[in-house]
Amino acid sequence: MSDRIARRGVIIIGGGPAGLAAAVRLHDLGVNDVLIVEREHRLGGILRQCIHDGFGLTRFKRSLSGPEYAQRFIDDVDDRGIDYLTDATVIDVTADRIVTLVCTAGVMRYGADAIVLAMGCRERTRHALSIPGTRPAGIYTAGVAQTYVNLQNTMPGREAVILGSGDIGMIMARRLTLEGAHVSTVLEILPYASGLPRNVEQCLNDYGISLRLSHTVVEILGDARLEAVKIARVDDRLKPIAGTEEICPCDTLILSVGLIPENELSLGAGVRLDPRTRGPLVDETYQTSVEGVFAAGNVLHVHDLVDFVSMEAERLAKAVVIFLDARKKDHSDRGRRDSVGIIPIIAGSEICYTVPQAVGGHSDFTLSVRARQPLRDCTLSLRTERGCVHRIHFAKMLPAKMVQIAVRAEWIEGAHELHVELSGALSRRMMKSFAPGENQLGPDTEPLQAKPGDASPEGDEVRMLSCIMCPTGCDMRVKVRLNRVVSVSGNSCKRGEQYASSEVSAPVRNIATSVSVEGGELPVVSVRLDKPIPKNKISDVMARIAKLKCTAPVEIGEVLLADVCGTASNVIATKRLAGCQLKKG
Structure with a gap:
């Protein structure tokens, strides 16, 4: 290893959605000396294998697949x-912001004026769960x-x-089902689903896959190959x-824990790390407890939407520019900071965590709350x-x-602490298991209770x-009369009315899958499909796509x-x- 240390303006560790967004915004803000370091062969991070759509609705105002978004x-x-x-x-x-890396050229060392941590996250494994068997x-x-x-074409x-x-667990339940596997059930140890409600609906309910809340795997059964798992209900602890x-026969156990x-x-x-997020403690500029080291994306806290990852990284980039400008003026390099902000943010009992965890109080900022x-x-x-400086009402808030x-x-000017408090009624709707064919979306209040086939006082379903x-x-x-929607309530935008009308009369879905390639890397x-198709056409379309082959x-x-x-899609x-580059000789 050479003792030579090359200098760079900003080094970004990780070429996934956070690192890419930070790099682009830094460049657009005038920081031209940026280096992204990515351990994989291609940029894009986890998005390369997330072929389902639903990305980009916030950032780009349209639904994209993971590869398209990246x-x-x-x-x-x-460019x-x-x-x-x-x-x-x-x-x-x-x-002191020295980065050591290993690449095909050997061991290299870089010194940076600022470092952006964008390494993402990893999955919990069976070892972390300590499942017997x-x-x-x-x-x-x-x-x-x-x-x-999605990448190797291997079931x-x-x-x-x-x-x-x-x-990801629910999305894989749908993906495996579309590829011909049978997913007997999804188990969740908590009394509510960990993922978004839209994925419960379109990944489980659409395909008749049961969700069993307050259940877990207690034993692995099988010798060379998995033969079954023993499952059990869990108590409040x-x-x-x-x-x-119960014994559930299976040859595959997918962990989404x-x-x-x-x-x-x-x-x-x-x-310094936050024990709640397991990510760095940061202030409103996303600067960590180490001077000049910033963090964004899933390395900071696990996000549910990649759009939020990108937008967070773009806000970070603005803060990095301010930091670099200030550093040029005072030529300081203080190293480790005693704290990440002078005003601590204190989360109430109903809040899992907040990011940032402390702020300086000198500028507006975005507060993330789970x-x-x-x-x-x-x-x-x-x-x-x-006293209370701001209050906002939500129809619901979910851990997902x-x-x-x-x-x-100005809300916190002169404050010594900022308390974030959340109050509300427990959502019983989210705490109900369901079997295939059931409508799991039981409401929270008595006046709204309804099951398929129920009637309103006016006689509408x-x-x-x-x-x-x-x-x-x-x-x-949704009130329905003669298979037509009469009224919709509970939606927050016009798209809800459009979805209800379609779902009642002619439900449609988009699907994402893969096609075999000859001569490709x-x-x-x-x-994916460029427009949704009728739900009852999904099997036919998947069968047709399975026969499709293309050439790189x-x-x-x-x-x-x-x-x-014949779907017009x-x-x-x-x-x-x-395409593959064939080696000669």
């Missing part, structure tokens, strides 16, 4: 000529299973049980209840010693959906629908099959796939 930022990086290293692993970061093949984390199916099994109702055990921010490098640099449990008809209050609030500096048009997942009360390319190279947006099954590629 490619927009990758193209921006390339701006921003430097990046791939196949490069950072092995050390110091408090044998150690057969057939147990995968949801992300690993997603890689096999992990044919009879699956999924432990954990996180979004999340402990298995004796006598409730949480994500952990990747902060080994952060700790090595002396960055509820501890599902609540309805709730109020979020910001309080200082002077982070809330972001714009906080004005009343249905409860959960909107899937955006991550909010509004719970809607990967065996498959991800695809493939470009994003390329139509691989027009008017599939085209099958389009959602990933740019280069």
Whole structure:
């Protein structure tokens, strides 16, 4: 290893959605000396394997697949000529901002004026859960299973049980089902679903997959290959209840039991972590406890929406520019900071965590808040010693959906503490298991109780629908007369009315899958439909796509099959796939 230390303005560790967004915004703000370091062979991070749609609704105002979302930022990086290293692993970061990495050229060292931590997160494994039993093949984390199916065209099994109702777990339940596997059930140890309501609806309910709340796996059964899992109901302390055990035959167990921010490098640099988020403590500028080291994205706290990751990183970029300008003026380099802000943010009992955890109080900032449990008809209050400075009402708040609030500096001027408090009624609707074919969306209050076929006082049928048009997942009360929608309530925008009308008369869905590729760098390319199709056509369309083959190279947006099954919808590629470079000799 050479003792030479190359100098860079800003080094971004991680080429996923946070790192890419930060790099592009830094460049646009005038910081041209930026280097992205990515350990994988390609930029894009986890989005490369997330082929389902639903990304970009907030950031780009349209629904994109993961590869499409990532490619927009990758193209921006390339268009701006921003430097990046791939196949490069950072092995050390110091408090004086020296980065050591290993790449194909060997061991390299860089000194930086500022460092952005954007390493993302990792999955909890079976080892972290300490599930008793044998150690057969057939147990995968949801992300690993997603890689096999979406990138390698390899099915992990044919009879699956999924432990954990996180979004990726539910999305994989749908993905496996679309590819011909049978998912017998999704188990969740908590008394409510961990993922977004829209994914409960479109990934489980649509495909008749049961969700069993307050259940977990207590034993693994099988020798060389998984044969079954023993499951049981858990009590209020999340402990298995004796006598409730059942045997579920399966050859595959998918674990979707949480994500952990990747902060080994952060700790090595002396960055202080929040025990609640397991990410760095930061102020409103996203600066950590180490001077000049910033963090954004899933390394800071696990996000439910990639849009929020990108937007957070873009806010971070503005703060980095301010930091660099100030550093040029005073030529200071103080190293470790005693605190991350002079005004601590104190979360109430119904709040899981807030980001940032402390602020300086000199500028407006975005406050991210996550509820501890599902609540309805709730109020979020910001309080200082002077009393309540801001209050906002929500129809519901879920642990699965982070809330972001714009906080004005004048609200906390002169304050010593900022208290964030949340009050509301427990959402019983979210705490109900369901079997295939059931409508799990039981309402929270007596006047709204309705099941399919129930009638209103006027004689109309009343249905409860959960909107899937955006991550909010509004719970809607829909009156139906002669298979036509009479009224809709509970929706927060016009799209809810449109969804209700379609769902009652002619429900439609979009689907994402993959197509075999000849001569490509990967065996498959991800695809989706360019417009939704009738739900009753999904099986026919999937069967037709399964027969489809294409030849590399493939470009994003390329139509691989027009008017599939007479639906007027085209099958389009959602990933740019280069051809293989054949070696001679």
